[in-house]
Amino acid sequence: MVNENELIRMEHISKYFGRVRALDDVTLAVNKSEIVGLLGDNGAGKSTLIKILSGALRSDSGDIYIDGRKANIRNTTDAIAYGIETIYQDSALVTQLSIARNIFMGREPIIGPGFLNRMDQAAMNDAARDLLKQVGITKNIPPATPISALSGGERQAVAIARALHFESELIVLDEPTNNLGVEETQGVLRFVRAARDSGHSCIFIAHNIYHVFQVVDRIVVLRGGKKVADDIDPKTTTIEAVEKIITGLVGVTPA
Amino acid sequence: MEPRTFLQRLLARPEFGPFVLLVGEIIVFTLMAPSFLSTGNISNLLAFTPELGMIALGMTMLMTSGEFDLSVGSVFGFAPIIMWTLYNTGATSLEVGFIAGMLMAVVVGFANGWFVTKLKIPSFLVTLGMLLVVRGTALYLTDGFPQGRWSADSPLMDIIVGDFYIGQLRIFTSLLWFIFFALILGYILTQTKFGNWIQAAGGNASAASARGVRVARTKVILFILTSVMAAFAGIVSSIRVSSANPNSGTGYELEVIAMVVIGGTALNGGRGTIIGTVLGVLILRLMRNGIVMVGVPGLAYNIFIGAIILAMMSLHSWLERRHHAGT
Numbered sequence: 345m346v347n348e349n350e351l352i353r354m355e356h357i358s359k360y361f362g363r364v365r366a367l368d369d370v371t372l373a374v375n376k377s378e379i380v381g382l383l384g385d386n387g388a389g390k391s392t393l394i395k396i397l398s399g400a401l402r403s404d405s406g407d408i409y410i411d412g413r414k415a416n417i418r419n420t421t422d423a424i425a426y427g428i429e430t431i432y433q434d435s436a437l438v439t440q441l442s443i444a445r446n447i448f449m450g451r452e453p454i455i456g457p458g459f460l461n462r463m464d465q466a467a468m469n470d471a472a473r474d475l476l477k478q479v480g481i482t483k484n485i486p487p488a489t490p491i492s493a494l495s496g497g498e499r500q501a502v503a504i505a506r507a508l509h510f511e512s513e514l515i516v517l518d519e520p521t522n523n524l525g526v527e528e529t530q531g532v533l534r535f536v537r538a539a540r541d542s543g544h545s546c547i548f549i550a551h552n553i554y555h556v557f558q559v560v561d562r563i564v565v566l567r568g569g570k571k572v573a574d575d576i577d578p579k580t581t582t583i584e585a586v587e588k589i590i591t592g593l594v595g596v597t598p599a
Numbered sequence: 600m601e602p603r604t605f606l607q608r609l610l611a612r613p614e615f616g617p618f619v620l621l622v623g624e625i626i627v628f629t630l631m632a633p634s635f636l637s638t639g640n641i642s643n644l645l646a647f648t649p650e651l652g653m654i655a656l657g658m659t660m661l662m663t664s665g666e667f668d669l670s671v672g673s674v675f676g677f678a679p680i681i682m683w684t685l686y687n688t689g690a691t692s693l694e695v696g697f698i699a700g701m702l703m704a705v706v707v708g709f710a711n712g713w714f715v716t717k718l719k720i721p722s723f724l725v726t727l728g729m730l731l732v733v734r735g736t737a738l739y740l741t742d743g744f745p746q747g748r749w750s751a752d753s754p755l756m757d758i759i760v761g762d763f764y765i766g767q768l769r770i771f772t773s774l775l776w777f778i779f780f781a782l783i784l785g786y787i788l789t790q791t792k793f794g795n796w797i798q799a800a801g802g803n804a805s806a807a808s809a810r811g812v813r814v815a816r817t818k819v820i821l822f823i824l825t826s827v828m829a830a831f832a833g834i835v836s837s838i839r840v841s842s843a844n845p846n847s848g849t850g851y852e853l854e855v856i857a858m859v860v861i862g863g864t865a866l867n868g869g870r871g872t873i874i875g876t877v878l879g880v881l882i883l884r885l886m887r888n889g890i891v892m893v894g895v896p897g898l899a900y901n902i903f904i905g906a907i908i909l910a911m912m913s914l915h916s917w918l919e920r921r922h923h924a925g926t
Contacts, residue, residue: 420809436809438802440869441795449799450811452792461791 349375350412351545352397352428352514357406359392366392367403368569374514379536379546381560381578383553385590388566390549394516397547398430399423410513429512431503431520437491444472444487447506475505478542479535497528504535508542515539516547521555533559553583553590565589613863613870616914617878620861620907624882628889635892638767644888645770646839649777650832651851652880655858656780657828659876660788661821662859665801665868666715668822669726671829671855673733674704675848678830679837680737683746693753701830707733708826712819730852737845746843759831760838773835780828785873797821801868857904858883861911882907 352374359367367389374380384390395401397408399420408415410426417423423430437446445452448468455464472487479501491499500520507515517536521529536546536559550556556563556578563576563586573589609615628635654671661668678700685696707729714725760773788794799807800814808814829848837843860866861882862875883904891897 421811424809424811436803436806438799438806438869440802440865441798445795445798449795449807452795454792461787461793463790463792463795465790 347373347375351376351378351410353409354393354397355407355409357393357396357403357408359389359396359401359403365569367396369406370566370569370571372564372571374545374547376513376545377540377543378562379540379548379560381556381563382547382549382566383556383563383586383590384566387568388590389569390566391518392569393566394430394518394547394549397423398428398516400430424510424512427511427513428516429507429510429514430516430518431500431507432518437499437502439492440490442488442490443476443485443494443502444468446491446502447472447475447509451510471509472505475509476501478508479505479538481531495528496524497531500524500528500532501535504532504539508539508544512544514545514547516549518549519551520548521550521552529555553586557583567592611918613872613915613918614875614878616911616918617862617875617882620911621878621882621885624885624889628885628893632889632892632894635889640888640892642769644884645768645774647836648880648884649771649773650836650839651855651858651884652777652877653773653780653832653835654825654829654851655855655862655876655880656777656784656873657821657825658855659859659862659864659871659873660784660797661818661825662856662864662866663788663801663868663871664797664818664821665804666722666818666822667726667856667866668708668711668722668825668829669852670707670711670729670733671825672848672851673730673737674707674826674829675833675836675851676843676845677733677737678704678833679843679847680741680746680845682834683837683843684740687746694755697755697834700834701827704826704830705823708823709819711826712815712822715822716815716818734845734849741845743845745845756838760835771839773839776831776835781873781877788871788873793817798869798871801865801871803869854883854904857908861908863915 350373354370354372357367357370357372358365370389370393372380372382372393382390382393392401396403397417399417399422402418408417415426417426417428420430438449441449444465445468448471453464453467454462455467456462469487476485476487481498481501485494485498491502494502504515520532524532533555536548539546548556548560560578563573563578563581564571565573565576565586567590572592576586576589634640654675658668658671681703682693682696682700685691685699686693691699711722711726711729714720715722758772759776760771762769762771764770788797796807796812796814796817799810799812800817804814833848836847858879859876860879862872862877862879864871864875886903886907887900890900890903
């Protein structure tokens, strides 16, 4: 049962909203340096599962293990401390503030005597410039640019850069390609591959199966709050076959 | 990002609009009433301006974090009442009375912050309630009468609001306090980690707290700061005019908020500027003074203030929209 290569295991997770069962005994594991695609129709339970992992919701039953040890995730701050970074569509950035100030928000480096509380803005800007390059932004965007001046794809890149810098072990991307153009979508997919190549794991959630197929190592499918497939290899499976599993036209779980 | 010229960068700064307005105002008033720039008039202006200005500095920090405080006017009135009542009745020395007045402000600020952050009540309602509580307490304790003239002789009075002359120009030390606080708060807002937390709390509180920013604590500290600045300003004012009136400071909350937003700080948080507030303070104080100098009836003052607020808000929203047009 113990898998050396396993980073995170959510075990027997159930969640009720009143009398509606949103999740029913779902178990999901992610290995190190693995990109897992989480698919399912609207209301299948993807978002609920991810909110439990990122600390935005608490499960009614079930446990989460990180590196084999049981984790107690009570809120989003806990999740970040455990190395789980969740990137939502709107990226949870402060749009009035600069790229550098957003990347270091809450963990700003200090320079000089402590009581002066002076932010090391030069170091922040330098690190931000390097990070933007690392996630594949080739355009020369000054790190002092406010987020409000960036496109949707660039905002996702900033959020991913933040996850990379603080060495998050697991990056959860919730619909990161929604509302993005073709070019920007390719950019986000490139950032995700870059993150995996530098040793991070990802959970990638998207409505668009084509995007998922381009980037993930393994596909997990939820339907009606239950896990119906766990081990789909995008290299050997067709998109049509996965669509059938999502919609329930084929009810079998591939071993 | 295309490279921008110096002029474009200058135009894009939120302080640019208020700066132009201030310069225009000075030119117009000087042309219409040459005595506007006389040393006597400047001394007059510099006597009262720092008092409202200090409240505005605190309010800028608080509004950047997305909250505001309507109780500042009542704290402005109540703090000197505490100090002088304690002193005049012989209960304590003036210094202890001063500390008691400031402690009252800390308690009021903490209570404001606690109601807003813990009970999640909008700051409009919390500080409106606090305004009535504090003003009511001041009136009740004094039976509505101003505290009588006193004969205090304390070095504290010189430190807080002594005066000296530069040539013909009479300067109160309150002006030096105002400059000192403006420099300190400007530094905190733009250069420090705490300043980044203030802006993050006002810009997107849930995103900030998800990153480990202590949003509630930041706001409580700023409520206390604003209240303490108002109390200090009230004590300065009472020493300068030799009277502590339980009704003084009535209506200041709105004038201060007007100064802050005219300077370019966003009413709903996330963006704040101390330089802009200093400009906003000067714009409104010069307007009040200049209107009288050029012969407009003083009662028409509010018409001009209202028009300036509307004009500045239109300018800000236009700049904002132009700024976002490209994205």
